[in-house]
Amino acid sequence: MSGFRAGATSDRDGDVVTALTREHDAIRHLLDEVEVREGTERAEAFGELLRLLIAHEMAEEEVVHPLVHRSSLGGRHVVRGRLWEEEEIARRLELLVEVSPDDPEFLPEILLLRVAVSTHLEAEERYEFPWLMHGTRRPERARMARAVHAVQARAPAEPAALLAHTRRTLREVAGAAGGG
Ligand SMILES: [Fe+2]
Ligand SMILES: [Fe+2]
Secondary structure, eight states: OOOOOTTTTHHHHOOHHHHHHHHHHHHHHHHHHHHHOOHHHHHHHHHHHHHHHHHHHHHIIIIIHHHHHHHOHHHHHHHHHHHHHHHHHHHHHHHHTTSOTTSTTHHHHHHHHHHHHHHHHHHIIIIIHHHHHHHSOHHHHHHHHHHHHHHHHTOOSOHHHHHHHHHHHHHHHHHHTTTO
16 A cells, blocks of 8 residues: 555645656556455555545646646647546546445456546646646746645545536636637
């Protein structure tokens, strides 16, 4: 078990890209744990994954995506794609919390979640984080790391809350882009 807590490293890292990248690594590690563990250990790892994923995506939707979206036309496309991926992750989590980790259906659902999450993390690392590194200065990234920490401290571990949050953010960015 990783013992990783969402937002726990943000202040120390002082850089939102470092903090979010570390969370990506922790998410990947927890996906491995859920797959290889059994019984209560699997249930615990899944609980940890659920909390971290929801807190992570909510914080990105409040702190990171809006900034990248405002930056340029390219930024708008990058963010729209990431939000669609986050919506799929939230829908998959909603399904998964209805299935017991001991149920034969659980592992196939986890594998589908894994594909969705891996694609999403890679796309952020490839298209969004480099923009943040080059498009912002370090003090701004430090301020963003603190904002991420604040969002994560109050994020509920409920997939339905993430789904509502993601859809609201999608509507907001669509509105900000003049409905297009
Ligand atoms: Fe994300
Ligand atoms: Fe992310």
